Amino acid sequence: MTIKILIADDHAVLRSGLRLLLNAQPDITVVGEADDGSEALVLAGKLTPDLIVLDLSMAGLGGLEALPLLRKVSPSSRVLVLTMHDDESYLRQALREGAHGYVLKKAADSELLSAIRAVMRGEIYVHPSLTRVLLEDILPPTMDETTNPWDALSDREREVLLQVARGFTSAQIADQMNLSPKTVETYRSRGMEKLGLRSRAALVQFILAHNLFSDHP
Amino acid sequence: MTTREETNSNRLWAVAGGVNIRTKILGIVLALVLLLGAAVTLQVRATVSKTMNIQLEEQSVSASRDLAARATDMILINDMYSLHQLLLDTEANNSNVRYAFIVTPNNQVLAHTFGDGFPQNLLVANTVETMEHHRTVILETDEGKIWDTAVPIFDGQAGIARVGISDQQLHQTVENITTQLLITTLLVSAIGITTAALLTWVLTRPILQLVRATQAVGRGDFSHRVNRWANDEIGDLADSFNKMTVQLAHAADEHAEREQLRVRYVNGVIAAQEDERKRIARELHDSTSQTLTSLLIGLRALGDACPQPEIHTRADELRNIAARTLDDVHMLALQLRPSVLDDLGLPEALERHIADCRRHYPINLDLAVNGLESRLPPNIETALYRITQEALTNIFRHAEAETASVIVEKREDKVITIIEDDGKGFNPNQASHNNNHLGLYGIRERIELLSGTLVIESSEGHGTSLFIEIPLSPA
Numbered sequence: 001m002t003i004k005i006l007i008a009d010d011h012a013v014l015r016s017g018l019r020l021l022l023n024a025q026p027d028i029t030v031v032g033e034a035d036d037g038s039e040a041l042v043l044a045g046k047l048t049p050d051l052i053v054l055d056l057s058m059a060g061l062g063g064l065e066a067l068p069l070l071r072k073v074s075p076s077s078r079v080l081v082l083t084m085h086d087d088e089s090y091l092r093q094a095l096r097e098g099a100h101g102y103v104l105k106k107a108a109d110s111e112l113l114s115a116i117r118a119v120m121r122g123e124i125y126v127h128p129s130l131t132r133v134l135l136e137d138i139l140p141p142t143m144d145e146t147t148n149p150w151d152a153l154s155d156r157e158r159e160v161l162l163q164v165a166r167g168f169t170s171a172q173i174a175d176q177m178n179l180s181p182k183t184v185e186t187y188r189s190r191g192m193e194k195l196g197l198r199s200r201a202a203l204v205q206f207i208l209a210h211n212l213f214s215d216h217p
Numbered sequence: 218m219t220t221r222e223e224t225n226s227n228r229l230w231a232v233a234g235g236v237n238i239r240t241k242i243l244g245i246v247l248a249l250v251l252l253l254g255a256a257v258t259l260q261v262r263a264t265v266s267k268t269m270n271i272q273l274e275e276q277s278v279s280a281s282r283d284l285a286a287r288a289t290d291m292i293l294i295n296d297m298y299s300l301h302q303l304l305l306d307t308e309a310n311n312s313n314v315r316y317a318f319i320v321t322p323n324n325q326v327l328a329h330t331f332g333d334g335f336p337q338n339l340l341v342a343n344t345v346e347t348m349e350h351h352r353t354v355i356l357e358t359d360e361g362k363i364w365d366t367a368v369p370i371f372d373g374q375a376g377i378a379r380v381g382i383s384d385q386q387l388h389q390t391v392e393n394i395t396t397q398l399l400i401t402t403l404l405v406s407a408i409g410i411t412t413a414a415l416l417t418w419v420l421t422r423p424i425l426q427l428v429r430a431t432q433a434v435g436r437g438d439f440s441h442r443v444n445r446w447a448n449d450e451i452g453d454l455a456d457s458f459n460k461m462t463v464q465l466a467h468a469a470d471e472h473a474e475r476e477q478l479r480v481r482y483v484n485g486v487i488a489a490q491e492d493e494r495k496r497i498a499r500e501l502h503d504s505t506s507q508t509l510t511s512l513l514i515g516l517r518a519l520g521d522a523c524p525q526p527e528i529h530t531r532a533d534e535l536r537n538i539a540a541r542t543l544d545d546v547h548m549l550a551l552q553l554r555p556s557v558l559d560d561l562g563l564p565e566a567l568e569r570h571i572a573d574c575r576r577h578y579p580i581n582l583d584l585a586v587n588g589l590e591s592r593l594p595p596n597i598e599t600a601l602y603r604i605t606q607e608a609l610t611n612i613f614r615h616a617e618a619e620t621a622s623v624i625v626e627k628r629e630d631k632v633i634t635i636i637e638d639d640g641k642g643f644n645p646n647q648a649s650h651n652n653n654h655l656g657l658y659g660i661r662e663r664i665e666l667l668s669g670t671l672v673i674e675s676s677e678g679h680g681t682s683l684f685i686e687i688p689l690s691p692a
Contacts, residue, residue, distance in 0.1 A: 011507035017514035024518055057503065057556065064560075084506050084547060087557045088572070089565035105510040106543045109517035109536055167626065167633050169674045169684055185679070200637050200682075201583035201622030208587060 003120055006032045006049040008040035008066070009082070010058040018053065018108075025113065037061025037069075044074040051116060054099075056083040056090060064090070067097040078119050082108060088133045091126065095134075101125035149195050150210060157191035164188055164200060165207045238424070239417040246413040247406060254402025261398060262391055269387040273313065277364035277382040278351055280311055285368040285378035288319055292327065292375040300328045307380065315363055315383035321376045339365075347373025361385050423451045427458060439466030484666055491599055494554040501550040509543040555602075563598040564589050567605060567623065578613050581620040588627035597687055600663045601625065601634055608636040608683055611656045616640025616681065627689075634685040642681050645673040660685075 005022060007030060009015050019030045031047050034040035038061045044052060052070060056063035063081065070079060080101040081094045091102050101119040103111050104127045115125040126134065150158070156177075163173045170188075174181040197203050207213060233241065284307050291300040300319065307317045308330050318329035320340065329335045345352040345367035356363040364382040423446045433441035439462055443455045513536055520532035550556075551573075558566035564586040571584050592598070605623055612621045618640030625634050657673070660683070664671045667687045675681035 009507075011503070011511070013511040014507045014514070017511040017518070021514045021518040021521075024521055057560070062560075084502055084510075085556065086547075087555075087561075087565065087569045089557055089561050089568065093561070105506065106513075106540055106547065108510055109513040109540070112514075167624065167635055167684065169672055169682065171674065198581055198620045199583040199622030199639075200635060201585035201624050204585035204587065204624050204626075205583070208585070 001027075003028045003051060003116065004031045004047070004049045005029065005116070006034065006040065006043055006047060006052045006077070008034040008037070008052060008058070008063070009055040010035055010060075011055075018112075021109075021112070022116075028116070037063060037066030040066055041069055041073055044070050044077060048074050049077050051078045051080055051120060053080050053082050053112075053116075056081060056085055056094065064093055064097065067094065067099060071098040080115060080119050080125070082112065086127075086130065088130060091130050091133055095124075095126075102127055102130065104129075148210065150212065152194055153191050154187075157187050157194070160184055160187040161191045161195075161203060162207070162212065165204045165213075238421050239414070242417045242420075243410060243413050246409045250402065250406045250409045254398065254405065258395055258398040258402070262395055265391055265394060266387070269390070270384070273364050273382050273384055273387060274353055274366075276311060276313055277353055277366040277380055278368075280307060280314055280317070280382065281351060281366040281368040281378050281380040283307070284317055284319075284380055285370045288378055289371045289375055292319065292370060297328065304328055304330050311382075313382045313384075313386055315360070315381040315385075317378070317380045319370070319376055319378055322373060327376060343367045343379065345369050345373075345377055356381070361388060419447075420451070422446065423455060427451075427455060430458065430462070434462055434465065437469070439463075439469060480666060483662065487663070487666070488596075491554065495559070498550040498553040498556065501546050501553075502556060505546050506543060506550070509539050509546065512539045513543065558598060558602055559595075562589070562592050563601060563625065566598075566602050567625065570602070570606060570609075571623065574609060574613070580613065580618060582609075583620070583622040585622070585624045586626070587624075589625060589632075593627070593632060593689070597632065597667060597689070600667055601632070601685075601687070604634065604660050604663055604685065605636060607656045607660055612636075612638045612640060612681075616642075618680065631686050631688050634687075635682060636685075637680065637682040639680040642675045642677050642679050644677065645675050 005028060007015050007018050007022075009018070012035075015033045019033065022028045022030050031049055032043045034043050036058045040052065040054065041061075043049075052074075054063045054067065054070070058066075063083070067079060067081075070077065078100040079098065080103060081099045082103050082105060083090065084105050086104055086106075094102055101115050101124060103115045103125065107127060111127070118125040153161070159177065160173060163176065168176070170181045170184050173179075174184045177184070179187075192198070192203065195203070195206060197206055236244075284303065287303055288300060290296075291303065304317045304319070308314045316330050316339075318331075318335065319327040321327050324340065326335050326340065342356055343352060343354045343365045347369050349369065351366050351368045353364055353366040356365050360383060362384045364384070366380055366382075368378045370376050370378055423443070426443050426446075430441045430443045441462065442459050445452045445455045516532045516536040516539065520529045520536070523529055523532065555566050555569060557569050567584055567586065571582050574580075575582050593601075605625075609621065609623070612618055616638045618638035621636070621638040621640075623634070623636050625632065661671050664685055664687065669685060669687035672684040673681065674684065
C-alpha cells in the first residue's frame with residue numbers, strides 16, 4: 001500500500017525537489033502540490049491524501065491558519081509540518097492545531113522520510129531538538145503544595161515582595177513603607193532566599209502561579 | 218578685622234534682607250519722622266527754657282526795682298495799707314510773681330503777700346548791700362525754681378524790697394510746647410506711614426506683578442504679560458521682561474518644532490530600519506532558505522539514486538555544506554528580525570530570544586510575561602523587543618551578572634517592562650558620559666519616541682534595574 005502525499009509549499013523548486021525525493025521511495029506517491037493554504041484546502045478535499053506535508057509560512061493563507069481547516073476538510077489526512085521555524089512557540093501552536101509531526105527543513109534530507117513513516121504508523125514525530133517543549137507541558141510544576149514557603153515569610157517580607165513583583169522601584173517601595181531603600185533590599189533578598197527564587201521574573205511567576213496578587217490586593 | 222566687618226555687614230543684611238520692601242520703607246520713614254520729632258522737641262525745649270530763664274530774671278529785677286521805687290514814700294509816711302496794696306498789685310500784675318515783701322533795715326518783715334504766715338527761712342535766703350543796685354539768687358524750693366531779687370529801698374535806709382518770680386508757668390509752657398510737638402510728630406508719623414504705604418504700593422505693585430509673571434514663565438506659560446505702570450526704571454524692566462517673554466515663547470516654539478521634526482525623523486529611521494530588516498529576513502527565509510532546502514533534498518535524491526559510492530559520498534559532503542549554509546542563513550534572518558515577533562507576538566519572540574541567550578551566555582535568565590494574551594501594537598512590540606535585546610546585550614557585555622530577568626506586563630492603559638540584573642551596577646548619574654552605556658542611550662531614545670518613561674535604579678555592586686513604562690493609547 002502506497003502513501004498518498006499532498007505537498008503544500010509556496011516554493012516551486014522545493015516542491016519539485018520533494019516530489020523527486022518522495023517519488024523515489026517505493027511506498028510513497030505525491031498526488032498533488034499546492035502553492036498556498038487555500039489551494040491546499042481545495043486539493044485536500046478533492047484528493048483526501050494520507051498525509052499532507054505543510055509549510056507554515058506561505059504567502060496568502062499560511063500553514064498555521066490552514067491547519068485547523070485542513071483537519072476539518074479532510075479529517076483522515078495526517079499533517080506533517082515541514083518548516084524553517086525552529087521556535088518552540090510555532091511547534092506548540094502547530095501541535096495545538098492538530099499537526100501530527102514537526103520537521104525542520106534543515107533536516108528535511110535526513111529526517112523527512114522517517115518522519116513520514118512514523119506519522120503513518122500513528123506516532124507523533126517532533127524534531128529531536130524541540131521535544132523539550134512536550135515534556136515541559138507534561139511535567140508537573142516542581143512546587144511542593146503542602147508546605148508553601150510563602151507562609152514562612154514575615155509580613156514585611158511579603159509586603160515588599162508583592163510590591164517588587166508589582167513592578168515598583170526600591171525607592172518607591174521604601175517611600176510607601178517608610179523604610180530606607182537599604183532595608184527594602186534586605187527584606188527583598190531575605191524573602192527571595194526563603195522562597196528559593198533568584199530573580200524578579202521568577203518571583204512574578206511564583207506569585208502568579210500561587211495567585212497571591214488577589215490574596216493581597 | 219575684615220572678617221568681623223564682613224560678619225557685621227552680613228548680620229545687617231540678614232536683618233535688612235529678612236523683611237520685605239514695604240517693611241523696609243515703612244521702617245525708614247517712621248525712624249526718620251521720630252528722629253526728627255525728637256530732635257526738634259529737644260531743641261525747642263532747650264531754647265525756650267534758656268530764653269524764659271533770662272526773661273524771668275529780668276522780670277524779677279524790674280518787678281523788685283519797681284516795687285522798691287514805689288514803696289519808698291509809703292514806708293517813709295508809714296502808710297501800711299497802701300504798702301500792702303502795692304505788694305498785692307505787684308503780685309497781681311505779673312502772674313509769674315510768687316511773692317513780694319518788704320524788709321526793714323533791722324531785718325523785720327514790714328509787709329508781705331503770704332496769706333498764711335511768712336516763712337522765716339526766706340528772710341535770710343537773699344540780702345543786698347545798701348550800695349548795691351540789686352542782687353538776684355535762684356532759690357530751689359519745693360515749688361520749683363524761684364528768682365529772688367533784693368533791691369535796697371532809699372539806699373537801704375528804708376529797708377529792702379524782695380520779689381520772687383516762679384518758673385512754674387515757664388515749666389507749664391515748656392511742657393505744653395513739648396506735648397504739642399510730640400502730638401505733631403505722631404500726626405506726621407501717621408501721615409508718613411500712610412504715604413510710605415502708598416509709596417511702597419506704587420513701587421511694589423509692578424514688582425509683585427513681575428514676580429508672578431516670572432513664575433508663570435518658569436512654569437512654561439509664555440502668554441503672561443506685565444503692564445507698564447509707570448515711565449520709570451520699573452516700567453523699563455516690565456517692557457524688557459515682556460520682550461524677553463515673547464522671545465522665549467518664540468524660541469520654545471522653534472525648539473518644539475525642531476524636536477517634533479527630530480522625533481519624526483528618528484521614528485522614520487527606526488521604522489525604515491525595521492522594515493528593511495524585516496524585508497531582508499523574509500527574503501532570506503522565503504527564498505534563500507527554500508532554495509538551499511531544495512538543494513539539500515535534491516542532493517539526497519541524487520545520492521539515493523546513484524549506485525556509485527564515490528558520488529554518493531560526494532553528494533553527502535555537498536549536502537553537509539548546504540545544511541551548514543542553511544543554518545547560517547537561518548541565524549542571520551533570525552538576528553535581523555525574528556519572524557516570531559510578527560507571526561506570533563512579543564512573548565514568543567522574547568522566549569525565543571532568551572532561550573538563544575541561555576545557550577550562548579553562562580548566565581541565569583528568567584522571563585515573566587503577564588497580561589499579554591492579546592497582541593500589542595506592532596511598533597510597541599518591536600520597540601520592547603529591541604529594548605530587551607539591547608539591555609540583555611549590555612548585561613552580558615558589562616554587568617558581570619549571575620542572573621538577569623525580564624518582566625513584561627500589560628496593565629489597563631500601559632505596558633511595563635522591567636529588566637534587572639544582579640551584576641556590578643553603575644552610577645546612573647554618570648552613565649550618560651560613558652561609552653559603555655551607549656546602549657542605554659538607544660533604549661531611552663526608543664522609549665521617548667513612544668512617550669514612555671525610563672527609571673534606572675542602580676548602584677555600584679548592587680545590580681541594575683530598568684523600569685520602562687509605555688502608555689497604550691486607548692483603542
